[in-house]
Amino acid sequence: MWFNKTSEEALKELNSNALNGLSSTDAKERLETNGENKLAGKKKKSIAMLFFIQINDVMIYILLGAALISGIVGEISDAVIILIVILVNALIGLVQESKAEKALDALKKLSTPKALVKRDGQLKEIPSEEVVVGDIVIIDAGRYIPADLRILESANLKIEESAFTGESVPADKNSETIVSEGDVPIGDQHNMLFMSTLATYGRGTSIVTSTGMDTQIGKIAKMLDAEGDDTTPLQKKLAQLGKTLGFAAVSISILMLIISMFQGRNFMDMFMTSISLAVAAIPEGLPAIVAIVLALGVQRMIKENAIIRKLPAVETLGSVNIICSDKTGTLTINKMTVKKYFVNNELKSLEDANITDETTKLLIDGMILCNDATSTESSKTGDPTEIALLDVGNKFNIFKDDLNTNHKRVNEIPFDSDRKLMTTLNKYNENYYTFTKGAIDSILKISTKILIGGEVKDFTDKLKASVLTSSNTMSDDALRVLALGYKILENEHVAIDNLEDNLIFIGLMGMIDPPREEVKGSIELSKKAGIRTIMITGDHKNTAVAIAKELGIAENIAQAMSGSEIDTYSDEEFIKIVNNYRIFARVSPEHKVKIVKAFKSYGNIVSMTGDGVNDAPSLKAADIGVAMGITGTDVAKGAADMVLTDDNFTTIVKAVEEGRNIFNNIKKSILFLLSCNLGEVIALFFAILFNWATPLLPIHILWVNLITDSFPALALGVDPGDHDVMSKQPRSPKESLFAGRMGRLLIINGILIGVTTLIAFKLGERLYPGSLMHAQTMAFVVLSVSQLFYSLTMRNETKSLFQVGVFKNKWLIGSIAFGISLQFIIITVPVLASIFKVYSLTVSDWGLVVGLSLVPFIINEFIKIFFRMKDK
Structure with a gap:
């Protein structure tokens, strides 16, 4: 030390x-x-290493196995489609990872x-x-x-x-x-x-x-x-889901293969059917869909002045329930500003200043003349406190250059930290004025008179007490107070030692780095959304408390703790008391990380905002780090998950709202894909269980999963946001993707899609006996088209399609029209029909399959009526 x-x-x-x-x-x-x-x-990862990281996933391993087996048994088209999906998914992840951490650089x-x-x-x-x-x-x-x-x-x-x-x-x-x-x-x-x-x-x-x-x-x-790279809640859930689905897929495939052997079926045919069942159980396009939806969300957030550096951060934002915010430059404007002044024995707001008053004008003039800083529209140099004094003059069109021209400085005593004073001697017509600026105690010691209402009076103990009371009032509001005194000399030939004695006290100015005007409303909105705002700053406790009280973060100093106090607690002890505090002042970088980790220990999703070098470790430690784009250092930006281009705290709240809507949309996409895949599994499972012919070929399932499903899933991912999303509490990070009614709806719709597909298959067999291809074609069309119509009902859990607006999501309507058109082309174009092993349907066949395909949609709309009645 x-x-x-x-x-x-x-x-x-x-x-x-x-x-x-x-x-x-x-x-x-x-x-x-x-x-x-x-x-x-830090040693950088190679492109090859980053690529292999992207495919290091259980779901991907199972798909690679399916592709390999498909290739071995001659189903080349199946293998190629699976490999294309894996490659696209890996490339998306690689592009994101290649924008690696630049904090150390x-x-x-x-x-x-x-x-x-x-x-x-x-x-x-x-x-x-x-x-x-x-x-x-x-x-x-x-x-x-x-x-x-x-x-x-x-x-x-x-x-x-x-x-x-x-x-x-x-x-x-x-x-x-x-x-x-x-x-x-x-x-x-x-x-x-x-x-x-x-x-x-x-x-x-x-x-x-x-x-x-x-x-x-x-x-x-x-x-x-x-600091390690923590995976986000969604990543964890998808990883777990992948393992579960993979295990289930392999188990069901083995079970079906065993059952088929007992039924005396052809081994190779049933082996391929088992593979198709495994493919049906796993939503191959899910990682790619989630990544694309997140990427589209990122593009929308850029328009809201929030740049996302890592895709999963979008989802994390939606579950944030604590925002740990740096004070300087984040909650405040990072610019010292005079708020109050004291003249004529009165304490006033600067907004009420009257420069026609002789004493007020002299206070402003003196603070500008006894000043070494500069402040113009194009540049500001010098001490921030001195710049703040010049800005008072600029506010009232009293400019330093003009004053210096009219009242030339002829002598000076520079500021000294021991004296806590600065003095200049300026020419005033036939006389010379000394202006002495400094700490209130230092000025009072050398002042014998006071200027009140243009009249010089004796500086009595009563008047001094009044000055001190006003100074203390400003200090209590965390204002930095500077005093000014002066005296008039007949000539400039005065000993330096005599310039700072027998002064006439003029007044005081109190300044602070004030809070941003829009932040208070944003913090209030955050409270309604169930989000706590915590101030973490290196500034003094009194200053932090004053700002926090004004913004509505804290009510009193009892809710504030200093860094030295934090050091008296062990990590375990600190965790127990951390929720009692809203302000942490005079903290070091290590303290910030300790605070963030303490809040995270309760299962909170913590956001940390900051702009300085000292904020970087805590930005990394938080679930989501938010850096300021204008005032922020490169270190903070490099360590953060999100950068605000306007340094506006309000943008964080908008980003949280966008994050919540994006997660809801991702959830819709995931549940849509899983419902559809469950329907495919049910159709194949029961067909084999009942010893029926296989209703769907592997290429049919791959086509539906990777093409027909993908566009509606993407369209659901960009569904217009819910206006009431910020009136709800943050989503629990432990909450299942299938929490509430969504799990039940998933099972119901999987059954509906699977059953309607089987009904179409059996109707096809009855209408066209001896033509298995015809029956499989009808099952194939119902499977794909029923999923397309079902996507319409996924837009909201309780509101009907007409309540949310039929054409509000034009991308979804377009994807449904596109999907049906593709199905029509595959079945009617001979070359494609031979590849997909399908049969051309008649007009009556199309009427039948479209009617069956509408069943899941219609039943879901009736279920929503029941949900709305129950909610009331």
Whole structure:
């Protein structure tokens, strides 16, 4: 812990010299020993490895076996169709996986390209990769920090650490030793500088304590590397479903083969029938359908300003019930803004400011003149607190350039962290005004008068008490308070020491990084949708609580916990109390991961939003990580599952809504495919059980599964969303795909489709005795067309087709028309008919099969009437 060592101890321990730095020889040896000052990368998977990952699935193995056997027995068309499906599915997954995690690459890019160091007694600018432990590094405004450093000496040094600690204001840094027996949060280590942060003000000399993967940012990189890729709830369910269906398919096939042997059937014919039964039991196109539906959902979400980096994240969004959100830049605008001011012994909102008032005008002028920042439409430079003061002037058309022209600065005393004051001397007509800006306590100590209503009065204890009360009121609202005093001089020839005494107190300005206007409504909508919002920030507890109360996240400070408090609990103890809190302040990256994992331990689906380097590990640890696209670092974007292009918290809520609708649509597609496949199994199972001829050939089943089923399933996947979806509680991640009525509907419809197919087959045998092909053709058409009509009723569990709108899903209507047309072409075109082994149907035959095909649809519509009556 370098922060609790003195500068001399650090120099001695690291064997360095503050005056001359390291020698070139020593630096070279250390570089060879410790390696370059850069972050290690993760070994990338080859394209071939990624491809084999896609086919490493039980369902795929069974299909490959079926394709192999089909090829061996001469059913080449069956084998080819199965292989095409496997290949398409694998390619879809490969494209997604090839957009691999770029978090570590992004972390590398954050390293500064150059560093100013002392080598051999001379200043040298070297690539940051060549910086070694013990190097003496010179820091000035505008430079990135090349490694972790212990400050040896500094002058008004400020470091922008918002992407690292979550604080919106640059941290004051100095070389004073921190006396502490325990660990100190990164945000409070004022004598340490961390790799990839930015110096915004002042200068300093430091010694390198850690490089590369040993730095704080390097530890984050290790955490990113360590976090495994958790599969989403849908992936887990589909994997389990695949195993179950595969086992069932093999079991049923073996059972049918055994039964057929006892029936004295031809072994090879029944072997092929068993294969067709296995194919019927497994929804071959299911992985591809799910992937395509997710991909289409991704395209829709892009229009809502949400970019999905990983397809399964769409589904995960739909079951999120906790959003852990970073404060700075996510819930707030990441810009210090003046909200209140105090003049004429009154505390007012800035919106009520009256610049015709002499005191108010002087307060604004003084804050602008005693200021080293710039703020124009095209650029902003300097300390965020000073920029906020200039923005007050810009709001009232009082611009810094104009004031500096009219009231030229002739002398100044720069800001000093010990004095906590800054003073400028400006020309005012025949006189000179000194303006002194700083902390309220420092200004009160050197003020003897006060300006009220344009009149200078004695600064009595009663008036001072009034000022302090107003200052405390602003502080209670987590506003950062700055005070301003002035005095009038007859000439500029005044000793510097006399510029900051006997001031006339003008007033106060209170500023904060305010919450985004639209966020409060989004959080309220989230509550109605059963989603908790948790604030996790590196900022101070009081500031976090003030923002949280304004947004409706928390009610009081009792619901807030600091990082140092988290450290007092073991992981098990922390899990027990985590649900009592809504705010976690002054936290480190390790704390964020601990918080996310604690919430996940209760079975919650946790989303984590963030934009900084410090957010990356928790983005990875969460079920779904959401990064800010505008203010977010490349590290955060690389670690996230979703990136918001507008940095708007409201977009997260829209994404959750879209995610819920997408999952509902995927569920419709899955249940549709499984109902259809169950119907095929029932038709084949009972036909063989009753010792009938085989009603369907393997190529018929493959055609129905891969072609006829696919288009309606895809169309159901893009069904218009349910407007009431956000008024319902989040779906439980443990909830079965067949929960509620869907399981019963699956069985009912499987039976309906299977029975109508068998009825068509037996009618065909009766109408055309001796023509098995004719009967099989009628069964084939009823099987496919009944599934097409059945897809219409799958659009809603309880609402009828007319309530949801017959033509609202034009893709579904188109897919049904397309499917029926394909069936007609296959049966009527001789070449295709010979391939599919089907017989041309007459007009009366078509009337019969279409009538039978409508039975499942009609019965489902009647079942919905019963459901609606029961719900009432």
